[in-house]
Amino acid sequence: MTLDVLLVQPGFGARGGVTVDVMNLASGLERRSQRARTAGTFAQLVRELRSPATTLVHVFGCLPSPTIFGAIVLARLRQVPLVWTPIFNPIRRHTWKGYGLLRAMKAFDTVAPHAARFADAVVAATPGEARFFAELGARRVELIPPGVDPPAAPAGARALATFRAALGLGPGPLVLTVGRDNSRKALPFGLAAFAELRTRLPEAELLLVGPDASYPGGAQDGVSCPGWLDDESMALAYQAADVLFVPSLYEGLPRAVVEAWRWRTPVVATDRVALAATIDGVGGRVVPYGNVGDAASALAALLREPDARRAFGDGGRRLVESSFLMPALVDRTVELYEDLVADSA
Numbered sequence: 064m065t066l067d068v069l070l071v072q073p074g075f076g077a078r079g080g081v082t083v084d085v086m087n088l089a090s091g092l093e094r095r096s097q098r099a100r101t102a103g104t105f106a107q108l109v110r111e112l113r114s115p116a117t118t119l120v121h122v123f124g125c126l127p128s129p130t131i132f133g134a135i136v137l138a139r140l141r142q143v144p145l146v147w148t149p150i151f152n153p154i155r156r157h158t159w160k161g162y163g164l165l166r167a168m169k170a171f172d173t174v175a176p177h178a179a180r181f182a183d184a185v186v187a188a189t190p191g192e193a194r195f196f197a198e199l200g201a202r203r204v205e206l207i208p209p210g211v212d213p214p215a216a217p218a219g220a221r222a223l224a225t226f227r228a229a230l231g232l233g234p235g236p237l238v239l240t241v242g243r244d245n246s247r248k249a250l251p252f253g254l255a256a257f258a259e260l261r262t263r264l265p266e267a268e269l270l271l272v273g274p275d276a277s278y279p280g281g282a283q284d285g286v287s288c289p290g291w292l293d294d295e296s297m298a299l300a301y302q303a304a305d306v307l308f309v310p311s312l313y314e315g316l317p318r319a320v321v322e323a324w325r326w327r328t329p330v331v332a333t334d335r336v337a338l339a340a341t342i343d344g345v346g347g348r349v350v351p352y353g354n355v356g357d358a359a360s361a362l363a364a365l366l367r368e369p370d371a372r373r374a375f376g377d378g379g380r381r382l383v384e385s386s387f388l389m390p391a392l393v394d395r396t397v398e399l400y401e402d403l404v405a406d407s408a
Contacts, residue, residue, distance in 0.1 A: 064401050066097040067116040072123040073130040075103030078243070078291065080318030081123055081150060084209050088121075091393030105129045112137055118144070118404050122182075125149040127171055135181055144403035147182040150315040152337040153195040158247075158313045183403050186396070188316045189337045205399055209318050210389035211325045214380070218302050226299040230287050235266035236366040239304035239328070241297075241319040244274040246312065249333075249352070253310030254280045256358035261285055263363045269308075270300060301326040305372060306365050309336050312352060320346070321387045324379025329372050331361045346379030 072085050089099035098116075102108040108130055111117070120138040122145070124131050138145040156172040179185045179201040186207045187193035193206045218226075227233070238257060242248035250271070257269045261284065271281060271288045281288025292300060301307070307323040309332035317336050324330070330347030332339060343349040348365065350357045365372050 066400055067118045068092060068099050069111050069117050069120045070099055071102045071108055071134040073128040075101050080316050085123060087389055105133050108134055119400050121146040123148045125151040125175055135178055139181060144183045144407050146184050146186060148186040151176060152315045154335060155313050184399055207392055207395055208387055209316050209321055210387050210392035211321050212389050214325050218299055223303045227303055230289055232268055232287055235268050237304045238269045238362060239300055239307050241272045244278055249310045249312045250280060252353055254283055255355045259355050259359035260362050264366055301328050304328050306331055311336055324383045327376035327380045329365060329375035346382055347375045
């Protein structure tokens with residue numbers, strides 16, 4: 064079956080895990096001799112949907128965006144199959160306190176997920192998200208998480224030492240945090256937990272990837288803040304780190320967790336991260352959001368226990384190999400597309 068799929072994500076091309084997943088899916092489709100087109104704005108959406116060859120529309124995100132909900136409406140009007148990946152951790156509805164006018168998002172989060180009833184299929188990233196949309200009455204729910212490429216050969220000790228030196232990192236235990244400077248990533252909480260960690264392990268260091276080098280938290284003792292790194296440098300960062308710390312207030316699709324596991328790096332994450340139930344006790348440890356002491360204790364324990372780091376790293380790698388490899392996930396997505404297109408014929 065020949066497919067011509069329109070992938071819709073507001074702001075497509077901006078940095079972030081969702082863009083990476085859309086790009087990976089588009090590349091995977093093209094490697095299978097299928098056509099994939101993308102739309103990041105409402106104008107692009109309208110222009111691309113004029114193509115009579117479009118066989119399916121796949122929308123990513125659950126935000127108050129005319130691109131997202133316009134795609135849902137226009138796909139229904141065009142009578143082409145519609146797939147929706149909401150990237151919606153159900154706890155998001157409870158995280159808007161203190162956001163001023165953005166508290167209105169709580170009402171949006173109560174109503175918007177019901178749009179799942181208009182989709183031919185909802186693609187969920189986690190079991191919790193899958194259950195949530197099934198209970199809302201979605202016609203079909205498929206669990207297809209974010210994926211990564213199969214693990215490559217690890218870097219050697221010399222390459223890792225050179226990488227650390229280039230970023231001004233010493234030989235001490237290294238914590239890695241990856242995230243933009245926004246409220247959802249909760250970097251101030253992460254930095255407070257790291258400061259507490261330093262009172263217990265003064266030699267610990269933090270590599271903070273994402274914020275601009277001028278970010279004030281980058282001046283904190285023990286912190287290196289180089290901005291964004293290219294893909295090759297990020298692979299080295301995951302391998303150089305002893306643990307990935309995800310301090311987020313909310314994560315709907317935590318790609319950094321899966322990337323860390325790809326390199327056998329254990330994870331400490333808050334209970335607001337969508338994969339928390341999968342992380343806990345298998346690929347790392349989960350701590351209550353906002354509890355600086357618990358976060359510092361979990362990090363200190365892992366940094367002091369190489370056997371625990373190794374066990375959690377191996378557990379994460381097994382999870383990647385069984386559930387998060389991109390080629391298998393693209394195959395499953397294509398099978399879903401083909402089922403929906405065949406059913407609509």
